[in-house]
Amino acid sequence: xxxxxxxxxxxxxxxxxxxxxxxxxxxxxxxxxxxxxxxxxxxxxxxxxxxxxxxxxxxxxxxxxxxxxxxxxxxxxxxxxxxxxxxxxxxxxxxxxxxxxxxxxxxxxxxxxxxxxxxxxxxxxxxxxxxxxxxxxxxxxxxxxxxxxxxxxxxxxxxxxxxxxxxxxxxxxxxxxxxxxxxxxxxxxxxxxxxxxxxxxxxxxxxxxxxxxxxxxxxxxxxxxxxxxxxxxxxxxxxxxxxxxxxxxxxxxxxxxxxxxxxxxxxxxxxxxxxxxxxxxxxxxxxxxxxxxxxxxxxxxxxxxxxxxxxxxxxxxxxxxxxxxxxxxxxxxxxxxxxxxxxxxxxxxxxxxxxxxxxxxxxxxxxxxxxxxxxxxxxxxxxxxxxxxxxxxxxxxxxxxxxxxxxxxxxxxx
Ligand code: KIV
Numbered sequence: 001x002x003x004x005x006x007x008x009x010x011x012x013x014x015x016x017x018x019x020x021x022x023x024x025x026x027x028x029x030x031x032x033x034x035x036x037x038x039x040x041x042x043x044x045x046x047x048x049x050x051x052x053x054x055x056x057x058x059x060x061x062x063x064x065x066x067x068x069x070x071x072x073x074x075x076x077x078x079x080x081x082x083x084x085x086x087x088x089x090x091x092x093x094x095x096x097x098x099x100x101x102x103x104x105x106x107x108x109x110x111x112x113x114x115x116x117x118x119x120x121x122x123x124x125x126x127x128x129x130x131x132x133x134x135x136x137x138x139x140x141x142x143x144x145x146x147x148x149x150x151x152x153x154x155x156x157x158x159x160x161x162x163x164x165x166x167x168x169x170x171x172x173x174x175x176x177x178x179x180x181x182x183x184x185x186x187x188x189x190x191x192x193x194x195x196x197x198x199x200x201x202x203x204x205x206x207x208x209x210x211x212x213x214x215x216x217x218x219x220x221x222x223x224x225x226x227x228x229x230x231x232x233x234x235x236x237x238x239x240x241x242x243x244x245x246x247x248x249x250x251x252x253x254x255x256x257x258x259x260x261x262x263x264x265x266x267x268x269x270x271x272x273x274x275x276x277x278x279x280x281x282x283x284x285x286x287x288x289x290x291x292x293x294x295x296x297x298x299x300x301x302x303x304x305x306x307x308x309x310x311x312x313x314x315x316x317x318x319x320x321x322x323x324x325x326x327x328x329x330x331x332x333x334x335x336x337x338x339x340x341x342x343x344x345x346x347x348x349x350x351x352x353x354x355x356x357x358x359x360x361x362x363x364x365x366x367x368x369x370x371x372x373x374x375x376x377x378x379x380x381x382x383x384x385x386x387x388x389x390x391x392x393x394x395x396x397x398x399x400x401x402x403x404x405x406x407x408x409x410x411x412x413x414x
Contacts, residue, residue, distance in 0.1 A: 001064065002062050002063070002064060003062070003063065003064075003065075003066075003101065003102050003103055004035070004060060004061065004062050004101070004102040005060075005061050005063070005067075005070060005098055005100060005101050005102070005113075006058060006059070006060050006061075006098075006099050006100035006127065006128060006131050006132055007027070007058065007059050007061060007074065007096055007097065007098055007099070008056060008057075008058050008096070008097045008099050008115075008123070008124050008127055009023055009024065009040075009056065009057045009058070009059070009094065009095065009096050010043075010054050010055070010056045010057075010092065010094070010095040010097075010123075011054065011055055011092065011093060011094050011095070012045065012051060012052040012053060012054040012055070012091050012092065013052065013091050013092060013093045014082075014093050016040070016054070016055040017040055017055060019081055019093055019094045020040050020055055020057045020094070022081060023077050023078075023081060023094050023096060024037070024057070024059060026077045026080065027059065027061065027073070027074075027077065027096075030073055031063070032061045032062070032063040032065065032070075032073070033061060033062040033063065034059050034060070034061055035059075035060045035061060035062055036059070036060040036131055037057065037058065037059045037060070037131075038057055038058040038059075038126070038127045038130050038131060039057060040055040040056065040057040041055070041056060041057070041123070041126075042054065042055055042056075043055075043056050043122075043123045045089075046089070046120075046121070046226070046227055049226075051090065051091045052091060054123075056123040056127070057127075058124075058127030058128075058130070058131055059131075060131040060132065067098060067101060067106045067108075067111055067113055068108065068111065070098060071098060071110070071111050074096035074097075074098065077094070077096060078093075078094050078095065078096060081093050081094045082094075083095070097115050097124075098111065098113055098115065099113070099114055099115040099118050099124055099127070099128065100113065100114055100115075100118075100128060100132055100135065100144075101113045101114075102135075104138040105138050105139075114137060114138060114139060116184075117184060118137070119137075119140070119147065119184060119185050119186050120183060120184035120185065122148075122151070125144075125147040125148045125149075125186065126148045128144040128147060128148075129144050129145050129146070129147055129148035130148075132144045133145035147186060149166060149186065149188075151186060151187065151188050151189065151227070151228050151229075152168070152188045152189040152228065152229040153227060153228065153229055154229065154260075155229070155260065155261065155283050155327050157229065158229075158327050158328050158348065158349050159327070159347070159348065159349070161188070161349060161360070161361075162347065162348065162349040162360050167360065167361050167362070168188045168189065168328075168349055168351055168360055168361025168362075169186075169187050169188045169189075169361060169362060170187070170188060170189045170190070170191055170351055170361060170362070170363040170364075171187050171190060171191070171363065171364055171365075171366060171369065172190070172191045172192065172193040172195055172196075172363070172364070172365045172366050173190055173191075173192070173221055173366050174192060174193075174196045174199075174200050174217045174220075174221065174366065175200075175217065175220050175221070176220040176221070176223055176224045177224070178366060179220065179221040179223075179224035179225050180224040180225070182225065183224055183225035183226075183227070183228065187228070188228075188229075188361070189228055189229045189230070189231070190221065190225060190228050190229070190230045190231070191230075191231050191232075191233070191263065191363060192214065192217055192218045192221050192230060192231070192232040192233065192257075192259065193233050193263075193365065194206040194209045194214065194233040194234075194235045194236070194292075194293075195233075195292070195365050196209060196213065196214075196217055197209040197213075197235075199365060199366070199367040199372070199373065200217070201213075205292065205295050206235070206236065206292045206293055206295075207236045207293065207295075208236075209233075209235040209236065210235060211235060211238050211249055211252065211253065213235065214232055214233060214234075214235055214253060214257070215252070215253065215256045215257055218230070218232045218253065218256070218257030218258075218259050219256065219257045219258070221257075222257055222258040222259060229260045229261070230257075230258075230259045230260050230261075231259065231260065231261040231262065231263050231285050232253050232254075232257055232259040232261070232262055232263070233262070233263050233264075234246070234249060234250060234253065234262050234263065234264045235293075236293045238250075239264050239270070239273055240270075243272060243273050243276050246264075246273045246276070246277065247276055247277060247280050247282070250262045250264075250277050250280075250282045250284075251280070251282060254282060260283060261282070261283035261284065261285055261327065262277070262282060262283070262284055262285070263284070263285040263286070263287055263330065264284065264285075264286070264287065265287040265288075265291035265292070265293050265294065266287070266288070266291055266293075266294065267286070267288060267317030267318075267320055267321055268317070271317075271320045271321060271323075271324045272324070274286060274321060274324040274325060274326050275324040275325055277325075278324065278325030278326070279325070283327050284324075284325065284326045284327070285326060285327065285328045285329065285330060285351075286318075286321035286322075286326040286328070286329040286330070287329070287330040287331075287332065288314055288317055288318055288321070288329060288330070288331055288332075288334075288342075289304045289305060289314065289330075289331045289332040289333050289334040289355065290302070290303070290304050290332040290333035290334075290354070291332070292332075301333075301378075302333070303333050303334065303335070303354075304332075304333055304334050305334040305335060305338045306335065311335075311338050314331075314334060314338060314342065315338075315341060315342055315345060318331070318342045318345065318346055318350070319345060319346065322346050322347070322348050326348060327348055328348050328349045328350070328351060329342075329346065329348060329349070329350050329351070330350075330351050330352075330353065330363060331343075331350050331351070331352050331353075331355045331359060332352075332353045332354060332355065333353070333354040333355065333380070334354075334355050335355075335356070336355065336356020336357065336358060337356075338355075339352050339355035339356050339358060339359050340356065340358035340359075342359075343358060343359045343360050349361055351363050353380065353381075354378065354379075354380035354381075364381055364382070365381065368381035368383065369381060369382065369383060369384050369385075370383070370384065370385050370387045371383035371384070371385050371386040371387050371388055371389070372387045372388055372391075373388060374388035374389070
């Protein structure tokens with residue numbers, strides 16, 4: 001029975017265009033109909049950067065072959081074109097991946113469709129959004145026409161997104177393993193937030209987080225996510241004492257973690273700090289509204305900007321932060337109308353949290369959106385999963401298996 005597949009071809013050794021053209025011809029000459037294609041375009045290597053630029057292309061094909069038969073064909077073509085086994089993510093004469101199948105899911109020991117790395121690879125997203133725009137990804141349920149956007153990789157991408165009216169998705173993350181998972185998604189940008197004081201360290205506030213803590217977590221996240229723009233929080237007392245200390249600490253944060261930018265809270269005298277940092281070449285994301293490092297001054301974690309005076313203060317502060325050179329602004333827990341007005345008054349993107357739908361993007365804390373913590377979650381933080389429950393169930397299953405001797409089983413020991 002006829003079925004459709006999307007194949008992604010890549011080459012960065014030898015005559016790249018010729019390799020892709022010959023591979024496509026060999027696919028067609030094996031009786032596989034090519035229904036549509038995305039012509040070759042160049043892409044920078046990910047993960048292993050020290051290798052030639054890739055050419056990538058895509059084809060939508062129709063065939064009677066089942067996934068394993070099609071994989072066998074693509075492997076034969078790869079070896080005909082001289083593909084050698086090298087290291088993972090390394091250079092290659094030709095690579096042909098099956099990334100989508102009209103029947104949805106397929107899983108065997110050597111082949112999984114959709115390809116598990118699809119959403120981490122922007123060229124695959126581009127090909128899927130062109131060749132199968134009206135199909136949905138069987139794992140995420142997302143329409144492929146919506147997946148082609150590039151994650152933010154450099155500071156200028158923030159402004160571009162705002163100009164293009166593309167909403168920015170930002171998430172916090174704090175450790176290597178979780179960051180690797182986010183690195184494989186289309187999330188635009190990452191924040192190593194000092195909220196780690198709450199969700200990782202278990203404190204009631206963020207005040208005891210140190211520069212060393214941020215360096216430790218920032219490094220782990222950068223190691224896992226080499227290609228997305230990472231902002232890291234300047235913790236309490238690392239920029240408040242003097243501008244000189246602020247520059248030194250912000251510089252250290254970037255130098256020691258490999259993050260791309262720092263975030264700091266507040267305006268007023270910190271506007272000057274932002275200006276000095278940006279003049280020093282350190283990109284700054286501002287943070288207004290509920291600024292957790294001032295929780296005691298604010299009298300708790302509560303909505304800000306409710307009075308007319310507070311509202312116009314936030315608008316003025318936001319404009320000053322932009323003028324001082326910040327490339328983006330986080331606006332936390334303010335009324336949606338105010339957030340809308342701030343976003344409309346600035347040319348840098350405003351990324352909201354608990355600030356309604358009309359900002360240029362949204363940010364959520366890792367543990368909140370995944371439902372990691374069962375006893376408390378802010379009302380504005382939507383939980384997209386319930387990992388607290390799932391971890392509980394998995395752990396109880398493990399304990400029961402140990403108690404009953406079902407773990408380990410014969411194929412789990414030698
Ligand atoms: O520290 C943090 O995670 C933050 C976000 C809540 C914006 O600042």
